[in-house]
Structure formats: structure tokens, C-alpha cells
Amino acid sequence: MKPLKLHPDRLFPAEGRTRDIARALHASVRDLPIVSPHGHTDPAWFAYDEPFANPSDLLIVPDHYVFRMLMSQGVKLEQLGIPTVDGSPTETDPRAIWHRFAAHYHLFRGTPSRLWLDWVFAEAFGIDVQLETATADHYYDLIDAALKTDAFRPRALFERYNIEVIATTEGPLDPLDHHRAIRESGWKGKVVTAYRPDPVMDPDTSGFIDKVRAFCAMAGEDSGSFAGYLRAHEKRRADFRAAGATSTDHGHPSAFTADLPAAEIEALYAKVMAGPVAPQEAELFRGHMLTEMARMSIEDGMVMQIHPAVYRSHNAAVLQRFGRDKGGDIPLPGEFVRALKPLLDRFGNDPRLTLVLFTLDEDVYSRELAPLAGHYPALRLGPPWWFHDSPEGMRRFRERATETGGFYNTVGFNDDTRAFLSIPARHDVARRMDCAFLARLVAEHRMDEDEAFEVARALSYDLVKQAYKL
Template sequence: MSLLHPDRLFPAEPGTRAVARALFDTVKSLPIVSPHGHTDPRWWGENPAFADASELFVIPDHYVVRMLVSQGVPFEALGIGAGAEPDRRKIWRTFAAHYHLFQGTPSRLWVDHALSETFGIGARLSPDTCDETFDAINAQLTQPHTRPRALYDRFGIEVIATTDSALDDLGWHKMARESDWTGRVVPTYRPDAVTDPEFEGFVRNLDQFGNLTGCDTGTWAGYLEAHRARRAFFIAHGATATDHGHPTARTADLGAAEAKALFDRVRAGKASAEDAEQFRAQMLTEFARMSCEDGLVMQLHAGSLRNHNHGVFHAYGRDKGFDIPRRTGFVEELRPLLNAVGMDPRLTLLLFTLDEATYARELAPLAGVYPSLKLGPPWWFHDSFEGMRRFREMATETAGFYNTAGFNDDTRALCSIPARHDVARRSDCAFLAELVTSHRLDESEAFALAPMLATGLAKQTYKLGEAGK
């Protein structure tokens, strides 16, 4: 028995559903290309066994945590914080007792998929099934076929990218590359810790940045050179992309003297809030220029107000569900960067948003004219069937399909990766089927587009076509 209906997410109209089924049959078994995500590099280097079901499904998953917290479940009951519940079975029982809260959400689809397809569980999670499910998962977690590298192979992953701090030594990546495992795992350069003056420990981070690179990060020129050095280090370890998580999409293109003066204030720890925003803005343009030089694809994830609740942040840390979307503009904000290098054929800049209102009004028109711009898939709060559908409806009419970057799962939950790609492929096949049956697309065109949306565009955009580790 499976928890999953074979026609899930397909159109209800029989003729359109038949086209969607036929399209999906051609892409459902394609390898997974995962060009942006947050899986722990240690999994790939050390290949450790997962401890238990709660560690795998509950404690690290901020989608799960935020829903339960919203219904009054304490963080501690979910294994988080100084007074965390130590009994993992109790944590699982808490999850099971509240599993009904996820009805209709993407998390329900992802967890059901993982339980059914990865662990062979046939009964939906509930208080009546929680202990049996917990024991069944834990029994399998002691076996080699549930270790990270084995799951990578079982899921049919062709390549996966992690997201790594500019200060990371990439030791786990090195361990994976030097092992006899053939999986391809590449890092992504995420420099927020040394580009955001409001990041905790920023000035100390700059000192460490200088020590790592041998560059003088006390000067503007030396600081920029340190980024070039670290980017080269990441490229040597297989990186093809950078990632930038900024509160806004604001960019700037200051003159040399003004940029140096701004850096001096930032470096001295004397930056105002406006200085911090201006510095982040300037660095996006600097990174775009560097991408023209070294070829790294640039990703901008803008529009999340991180750590909305100060008490939660100080007590439990980052990534605990209290990052909230907010209004985000792109037209004026990106103009300085695009005027500087937006027409340079060497630049690829992927734009992600949590503000869906910008899809049709700003992002699709921008990507529909600037050769450097591509639209990333629906991100975070919108990585659902409905979010993917809204994205296609609002973006395709202006940007088409080929100004989008395919799909990425953007997850730190390993067992959700095949589930997320399954949802994306079903969503796209449903959308293509409706274009076919409304005679806006030839059937042959839909069958050519389906594999591009599933894997081809991601592989092309992120420059992941090269074989090997």
C-alpha cells in the first residue's frame, strides 16, 4: 500500500490528465539535478548513519517546526534548545499527534512521500501508528541503504550542490572527492558572513577571512582580493555558483573613493543601518563583476526578514521558522548592477523572491529582456504545487520557459529531495498539458519542454554538465 495517489497533482479533466500522465512518464525517472540546497556536507564526506526518525524528519526541518510552534508546541518538545526533550520517541509522538496540522501543505506531501517511497511505510502517521513507524524507520537507519551516500544513489541524484560559508575549509567536500564513492557533490560560495555588516561577529569574520586568504582585509582592495581568492578555492573544489541572501535586492555602483570610505566605516564596526544596506548593495555589484571574470553563476535570494522574533533567535538560533517574507522590489533596486554589467554575456544572475507580486510586474519583464538574468524557481514559502503553478502562470507569458532556471529543491532535509522534484515535475507536466489541450502548445513541444524543465535548464544554467566529481 502507498500513501501516494498515482494521479496526485494532475488535472481533474480526463483528457488533460491523460496528457499530463504521458508527459510525466517521460520525466519521472530522470536523474535529479540539485543545483542549490542546504544538505550538510558532513553527510557526503563522513557518510554517517542518521540517529533516529526525529533527527531525520523533525528537529532540523524548519517547515515542521514552525507549524508545530504556531499551534503552541514548545521548541523543547521538538528537541530544540537548552532544555530540549532528550527522548527522541517522545519527540516523534509529539510530531505524530500534530500531523493533522499539515493537511493540504507541501510538508504533508514531502513527508508522506519519504515515509512511503524511502521507508516503505504504508500507514499514514498518527498517534495510533507513531510507535510502529518510529521503530520501522529506526530499524532501517541502522542499515547501509539509508546512509547519505546510499540515499543519494537510491534517489537517482546526478549532482548536488551544498551552500557553504566563505569561511568554510570545505574539508567534507575534500573527503567526499577523495573517497571511492562516485557521487558528485559541489560547494556553493555563500559570503554573507563577510559581506553583511549586521551578521553576528562580522568584524571578527573579516579577520578570519584575511587569515584564510593571506590578504589584507583591513583595506578595500585587499578585501576584494580575498573574495577572489576564496572564489578560486571554491572553484577548485567544484563550485559553479555563488549565493547571496540579502534582506533586499538593492544594488549600488559607487566610485572607488566612496566605496573605500564605506568599507572603512564597516571595517571599523561603525556602520549605520544605512551603511550596512549600502555595503551589501555595493557588494552585489562587485560580485557580479567577479562572476564576469571567473564564470560563477550568481544567485540572489532577497526578501526574507530573518529572525523576526529576537527572543527566539537568542534562545534557539537561526533557521527555526521565524524568517518572514516581505515586500521586495527589483526594478530600481537592480538598476545600478544591471547598468554596470547586465548586458555582459559572461554574467548569469538568478533571481529568487518571496514576493509573488513581483513575478509578472518586475521579474518576468526584467528576465525577458536582460540576457544576464534568469528566474529561479518558487522559493521557500512558495515551493508548493500552488506556488509553482502561480509562478508558471505569471512568468511564462513574458519570460517564457527558457529564461527560467528549471527546478532546485533548496532543502536541508535529505529525504524530501525526491519528493520535491516529484512535485515540481508533476506541476510542470500539468501546466504543459493544459497548454496542449487549450491549443497554445503543440504536443511535440510539450514533450521537448518537459525534460528541460525537469533537469535540462538547471544543468545548463548552473553549468553542471561536466561529468565527474
């Protein structure tokens, strides 16, 4: 058995002087509270504070980073207990799942999953040997036992993790009951929602028309008119704000926006509510609605986020058998310059709007996003997202976005995760990588050390609170 020990200098540059600076910077931000403005934890966890079921259900079955890599090397999703769409059986023994994971743990070498998982093992559970087949049972037993203790219930972890505030993400039809339950429970943890109206803004959503009708009905508005539909958004946004939301989120196939005349969007709305439309009409509707969302953001103060350009559920067989979000989403080239112009022409100079842009296409960091964010008052750059939420991904983001966009047009870190136990690990990686980047600037005499301390704090804490109004 090999020892498992997180090195205190992990992710810092090897060069001595630079490492010393990185260490000092990191020490100054390491213990700042976690502000998590965008993610996918389940509010029911915090509402009811039930223990997590078992190691595999907690750490493997819901983590598409983990099972996609195992699948790429021949482990079948059935063998990992991923539930099927039709309910046909898959592996039900969590210990067997855990063993398959342990036997393939070497696949994660060099990936951020390895960093996050080792942190969870070492820091959250106090394990001191590495995961491999020989230690799989030790791991399983130890984690399983810990999960049955009060210290590993969601609220206890929330407090232990020093989370100042965390945002979940809910759909427009969500009754927000769990958030209500959290508030009414008297627990002091701050858990807020975020408004993600994709299912009622994207005509390509399955069951779109029924969803829009239910959405309008929920808001007491008439789905028969575009005005009613817009008012439904305004009301639901207000409901979400009442559940703490300070932001909206939009996961569109592209960043395309439009700003149609009233008559045209009224007609287009009637068309999308009448039945299937051509792809370009669906795109036009989504694009116009982004501009409407920007208008509402100016009116109600909610920060707007766009996460565009992913080919969802690329693997047809996996989609059919296991459903969406099973590790088969693949990035597409991003385009923002022409796509955002209609929205920016209308609202780009309005200081009341904060529009946070994300991309999976790293090419646009220096070519499009930094130039746009370094000009428009309304724009900010989200942190490296999803596949790029990794040491090299973060380094590339800072190297490519800073010189044109500056630090102050970025918004700190998003963990964007449903893997609750790893949240501190993810923030830790981000803080370390930002400190490593700043340390290089200092060591190369491109920034004074006192300024680096200020920027390190801004990137870890201040900017996210400001940008997301948290």
C-alpha cells in the same frame, strides 16, 4: 489504521484529457536524474557516510517547516527537542518527540510538508499505513531500524535517489574539508559546494569585522584595504571552484545594488571595518558588493544567485532561546526594478553573466521579474522559493512568469533543502506541477504536444544544467 498509498496521478488535473497529457509528459521526465544546484545538505554526510541518528533527529528537529507549524498550534519547541542557545535542556527522548508530531499530523493537511513526508514514508521507507497516534510507534520502530541499515546511509540514498549532482552551500570561512574528504574518498557521487559570502559582505552580521579579518587571513590577503578584501573574495571563490562550486549565493535583506566610485567604496570599506555603521551604509556596502560579485562572476564564470527580502528571526523570544533559522523568518515585499539597476547598468547586457533572481513576494513575478528576465541577457528567474515551493506556489509562478518571461529564462527546480530524504519528493512535485501546467497549455491548444515534451524535459533537466553549468 488507514492505508498510505501515493496515487500515481497525484497533482495532475482532474479533467480527463488534461490528465492523460500530464501523465504522458511526466512519464517522459519522471526518471531523469536529479540535478540539485542549490541546497543545504551537509557535506559531512557524504564525506563520512555515517548513519542518521533516529527518526526525530532526521525528520523533525532540523525541519523548520515541520516545527513551525506544530508551534503555531501550541506545541512548544522545547517539546520537540529543538536545541537551545544556552544549552538548557529540551526534550531528549526522540520517541516522545515523534509521538507529538504524530498526534498533530493533521495540521499538515493541504501543505507541501505533507506531500514530502508521505513520500518519504511510503517511498523511502515503504510504510503502508498513515501516520497518526495509533501508528506512531510502528513508524518510529520501522524508520529507526531502517536508518541502522547500510541502505539508508547518505551515499546509498544518494545513489538510490539517482542524484547526478548536488550542491551544498558553505560560508566564506569554511575550510571545505568535507568536500575535500568526499573527493579523496574515491566515491563517485558528485557533491559540489556554493559560495555564500553573506557573513563577510553584510556589516550587520554579528562579529562582522573579525570575520572579515579571518576571511582575509585565510586567503593570505590584507584586510586593511578594500583591494585586499576583494582579492580575498577572488581567492576564496577559486577555492570554492576547486571544490566544485559553479555558483555563488547572496541572501540579502533586499535586492539593492550599488556601483560606487573607487574612492567612495574604499572609504566605506574603511568605515565598516572600523565599527558599527548606519543601516543605510550597511545597505550601500552590501549593494556595492553585489556588483563586485557580478564582476567576479563575469571573470570566473560562477553563476550568481540573489535570495532577497526576508525578515529574519522575527520572533524575538524564539531567537533568544533557540537561535536563528527556527521557522520565524517572514517574507517582505520585494523590489527589483530600482534595486538592480546599478548592477544591470554595468553588467546586465553581458552574456557572460548569469544572475538568478529569487523572491518570496509573488506579486513581483508578473510585475517586475518576468519583464526584467524577458529583456536582460544576464537575468534568469529562479524557481518558486521556500514558502512557495509548493503545488499552488509553482502553479502561480508558471502562470505569472511564463507569458512575459518565457520558459527559457527560467532555470529548472531548486530543492533548497537540508531535508535530504525528501529531495526526490520535492523534485517529483516540481516535475508533476510543470507537467500539469504544460498539459493545460496543450489541452487548451496553446501549445503543441511535441513542444510540451521538449519543454518538460528542459524544465526538469536541461535548463538547470545549462544555467548552473553543471
